[in-house]
Ligand SMILES: O=c1[nH]cnc2c1ncn2[C@H]1C[C@H](O)[C@@H](CO)O1
């Protein structure tokens with residue numbers, strides 16, 4: 001029997017790559033924009049949702065990123081950040097996500113004189129409140145925060161130190177994001193070396209709008225634990241029967257480096273022509289450590305369940321494959337090993353076992 005979207009919502013899912021400022025509810029943006037005096041393309045929530053999806057559908061990462069001006073603009077006060085984070089946890093939990101790492105860039109939320117620490121405190125508080133409400137509603141979720149530094153800016157060391165400062169209160173990792181071409185990860189080498197000395201975890205957006213050199217730097221110069229997207233690793237795989245892996249692709253697979261693949265986002269920014277053409281099919285067949293992610297639920301009009309449903313449609317995946325993606329993600333999470341294992345053994349495996357048998 002074909003797996004339906006409704007069935008997918010009910011199973012536990014793990015999400016490693018989701019941007020807080022890419023997942024606001026349109027209705028919340030409208031309310032917060034009115035309070036902040038920020039002008040939106042439209043104040044009708046439904047039309048606004050459509051506007052984001054269409055504007056983000058440009059085929060270019062740079063144009064896609066322009067749409068974030070409207071979400072970031074309404075996330076400039078403690079209460080606004082806290083509300084957005086609370087709703088994010090609730091929305092993910094309602095979609096059946098049991099573990100999520102949600103990222104955002106604190107340096108983009110200082111326009112009304114919050115300090116970096118106040119920004120992080122507000123978001124972490126919002127996640128905690130949302131998680132408590134979700135548990136009460138019978139949909140428990142654990143949310144970890146990743147702090148992102150913007151790769152075109154020069155604050156990565158400061159943001160890395162901020163992440164380490166908040167490591168015991170909800171921040172579980174670090175990331176860099178933003179336009180990739182022209183901003184190689186090695187610009188931020190000091191921050192990554194600092195994080196390694198602190199025994200901290202980080203992922204790097206690499207191999208999305210730019211190819212192998214970006215992935216190579218992220219792993220071999222910067223020491224990334226995971227690759228944000230990393231989809232262009234396929235450029236190092238020669239098609240054939242069997243396909244032949246170049247040295248970098250072989251390294252990524254051998255070392256089980258997690259790929260945070262985001263199918264719909266990749267189609268919107270031009271990294272893949274369609275879901276059916278997305279390299280996730282090949283990378284899964286070759287047993288790379290593939291994970292499925294949303295990236296920006298608002299800009300892609302998507303959810304974790306929808307991304308999985310799209311893959312089920314395009315590749316004919318069943319519960320076994322969906323469990324494999326979910327366990328891959330959980331194994332690759334930045335929380336301690338014993339806590340990851342507990343979610344795998346006590347939440348994920350029992351739920352899928354009922355469906356697979
Ligand atoms: O897919 C992405 N690639 C690079 N940067 C991105 C992507 N999605 C969101 N961002 C940027 C825009 C946000 O403002 C920032 C922090 O979440 O990260």
Ligand SMILES: [Zn+2]
Nearest residue numbers: 019177228295
């Ligand atoms: Zn991203």
